[in-house]
Amino acid sequence: MLHLEHIHKVFNEGTPDEKIALNQANLTLHKGDFVTIIGSNGAGKSTLMNIISGVHSPDMGKVVIDNREVTVLPEYRRARYIGRVFQDPMAGTAPSMTIEENLSIAYCRSKRRTFKKGVTKRRRDFFQEALQTLHLGLENRLNAKVGLLSGGERQALSLLMATFTEPAILLLDEHTAALDPARAALITNLTKEIVATKELTTLMVTHNMQQALDLGNKLLMMDKGGIIREYDEQEKRNLTVDKLLDEFQKIKGEQLVNDRALLS
Amino acid sequence: MALALFSAFESGVIYAIMALGVYLSFRVLDFPDLTVDGSFVTGAAVAAVMILQGYNPFLASTVALLAGFVAGCLTGILHTKGGINPLLSGILMMIALYSINLRIMGKSNIPLLNQQTALDQVEAVWSNVAVLSSWGVVIFMLLVTLSFKLLLDWFLKTEVGLAVRATGNNPKMIRSFAAHTDWLIILGLGVSNAFVAFSGAFIAQLSSFADVGMGIGMIIIGLASVIIGEALFGSKTIGRTTLAVIGGAIVYRIVVSIALRIEFLDAGDMKLITAIIVIIALIVPKVMDDHKVRKMKKKRNAQRLANLQSLSEEKEEHHASS
Numbered sequence A: 001m002l003h004l005e006h007i008h009k010v011f012n013e014g015t016p017d018e019k020i021a022l023n024q025a026n027l028t029l030h031k032g033d034f035v036t037i038i039g040s041n042g043a044g045k046s047t048l049m050n051i052i053s054g055v056h057s058p059d060m061g062k063v064v065i066d067n068r069e070v071t072v073l074p075e076y077r078r079a080r081y082i083g084r085v086f087q088d089p090m091a092g093t094a095p096s097m098t099i100e101e102n103l104s105i106a107y108c109r110s111k112r113r114t115f116k117k118g119v120t121k122r123r124r125d126f127f128q129e130a131l132q133t134l135h136l137g138l139e140n141r142l143n144a145k146v147g148l149l150s151g152g153e154r155q156a157l158s159l160l161m162a163t164f165t166e167p168a169i170l171l172l173d174e175h176t177a178a179l180d181p182a183r184a185a186l187i188t189n190l191t192k193e194i195v196a197t198k199e200l201t202t203l204m205v206t207h208n209m210q211q212a213l214d215l216g217n218k219l220l221m222m223d224k225g226g227i228i229r230e231y232d233e234q235e236k237r238n239l240t241v242d243k244l245l246d247e248f249q250k251i252k253g254e255q256l257v258n259d260r261a262l263l264s
Numbered sequence B: 001m002a003l004a005l006f007s008a009f010e011s012g013v014i015y016a017i018m019a020l021g022v023y024l025s026f027r028v029l030d031f032p033d034l035t036v037d038g039s040f041v042t043g044a045a046v047a048a049v050m051i052l053q054g055y056n057p058f059l060a061s062t063v064a065l066l067a068g069f070v071a072g073c074l075t076g077i078l079h080t081k082g083g084i085n086p087l088l089s090g091i092l093m094m095i096a097l098y099s100i101n102l103r104i105m106g107k108s109n110i111p112l113l114n115q116q117t118a119l120d121q122v123e124a125v126w127s128n129v130a131v132l133s134s135w136g137v138v139i140f141m142l143l144v145t146l147s148f149k150l151l152l153d154w155f156l157k158t159e160v161g162l163a164v165r166a167t168g169n170n171p172k173m174i175r176s177f178a179a180h181t182d183w184l185i186i187l188g189l190g191v192s193n194a195f196v197a198f199s200g201a202f203i204a205q206l207s208s209f210a211d212v213g214m215g216i217g218m219i220i221i222g223l224a225s226v227i228i229g230e231a232l233f234g235s236k237t238i239g240r241t242t243l244a245v246i247g248g249a250i251v252y253r254i255v256v257s258i259a260l261r262i263e264f265l266d267a268g269d270m271k272l273i274t275a276i277i278v279i280i281a282l283i284v285p286k287v288m289d290d291h292k293v294r295k296m297k298k299k300r301n302a303q304r305l306a307n308l309q310s311l312s313e314e315k316e317e318h319h320a321s322s
Helices: A045-053 A099-110 A121-132 A151-163 A181-198 A209-214 A233-237 A241-252 A257-263 B002-028 B036-052 B057-080 B086-105 B118-129 B135-157 B159-169 B171-176 B181-207 B218-233 B238-259 B267-321
Strands: A002-011 A019-029 A034-039 A060-065 A082-085 A169-173 A201-205 A218-223 A226-231 B109-111 B209-211
Touching: A002 A045, A019 A045, A019 A226, A034 A045, A034 A209, A045 A060, A045 A082, A045 A169, A045 A201, A082 A151, A099 A121, A099 A151, A099 B159, A151 A181, A209 A241, A218 A233, A218 A241, A226 A241, B002 B036, B002 B135, B002 B159, B002 B181, B002 B218, B002 B238, B036 B057, B036 B086, B036 B109, B036 B181, B036 B209, B036 B218, B057 B086, B057 B118, B057 B181, B118 B135, B118 B181, B135 B159, B135 B181, B135 B238, B159 B171, B159 B181, B171 B181, B181 B209, B218 B238, B218 B267, B238 B267
Parallel strands: A034 A201, A034 A218, A082 A169, A169 A201
Antiparallel strands: A002 A019, A002 A060, A218 A226, B109 B209
16 A cells, blocks of 8 residues: 655755655555554654655655555645644644635545535535534534634544545644643544544554554554564554563663653 | 715725735735736736727726736746745736836826727716716726626635635645645736736726836735725625725725825825825734733733732631631
8 A cells, every 4th residue: 555665865965964864764554554653753753754745755765655656746646645634733724714615625635626616515514424423513613714623623623634535545643742631532532433434544653652552553663764663463462661662772772761751 | 075085986996806806815825916016007008008909998908807817827936936935026027017018008108088998888888878977987897896706705615716725824734635836826826916907907997097107006005905994894704805805995095085185195195195004004903902902901900809809808807707
């Protein structure tokens, strides 16, 4: 479904700020996989997301989605296969537009935009039905501006907008990190529910180890621009946060006081 | 006085089409587009030259509209494909258009006094059916302006229009939903300047001349109309806002015509008056908001103090009784 081959990406090449963000990273996701990614700051998690979605193009390597090579395809042409939720709840929606208008924009993801009405009666019914699955009462506020919603509501809406057209791949970039614990739990549960019912191939970056263990069927550990450890379904089931931290330390072979603080 | 107000209303209705264009670039796309100063004259120039050559004035106005569309698209291309900052690409286009407008006109001023303009034709038709012949032009232009408003309302609700609005609102988000923001910006600026040029074409026909300098400060007049309109008439929905912008353009014209009646001001002071109106319109809402917040805080603090006082009094009573 998703296939990354020898991805190499350097930022600010040739300047004192040069940073190797991804170093020969390889990754394969099968249809229906739900993979969580953990790693310390600067490990290359976000760059990996940006390479897959086409925000950045890799210096070297290949990106293949659904048997199509998309390495040089710009973001807006790749976006029809990829649903994305960002860390910032404000990033995934247009605040001065209404809920139904935002949903209509998401609805048009996989088709050519025309000069027909964006919100029709039929679509409104469909939106209402989709919003009901969030259990937030948003289905009664179709004409409310999204800027008036709380961060949690906006993130739930972003999640719905990213998924209801059933993209080939769903990218979640620390999408619960900016929310308070209660809201984060709500979004985590919604994520679990939506990914399961739609059987979406999903890649989720998180700083929260417990979340990384609770969700998904595979777990990846990243460090210094590479994927240093992969846990399959069997191994992941027996993992705990402590085991994960120990292993992280073992692989890196150094004391990780700061990273431990960051990762837990 | 009544006549001055009437003609202010009349020109306000025509300038409203320009203001709708500015609303599209400035508010919807969040793109401060200075092309307007040039494309307004382009519209006037194209229409004047064509009318002078004997073309149908309605056809001339339509060609003016298309010329504005092209000018706007060019600004959009400078910004998106050339990577030039929005303000600068507008200024570049405005300067380039100055020379182009001179080329179109061949001289710096074209009088249309002895020509059959679209408005003359409307007046001629109207005077056959009604008594109040001077109202014909106003009613006709009101209908034209309203149809532009409805056209804009409709456009902003289409799938493409929604994407244009999202581009101005959250470009990162709309890209992640498979829309190419470059084309949306180019299209939006094209439509915006088409409106502006069409308005220029009719202003030339109303005032019976096209002048290469008639667009100076036009963007500020457009902004004034948008800001005044939104402040006076609200901006809850798209339809409401576009109506407010039309109202703002008319109010602006009336304010200017009243200001010009003050003894020591003359026509040359108009740009200064415009600038002052915009400055006031920009500052007053902010000052009012601040004032409101401060007043609320004061009230809340007073309440808090009162609560504390009653609490401590209760305590004292408690002490005294025990």
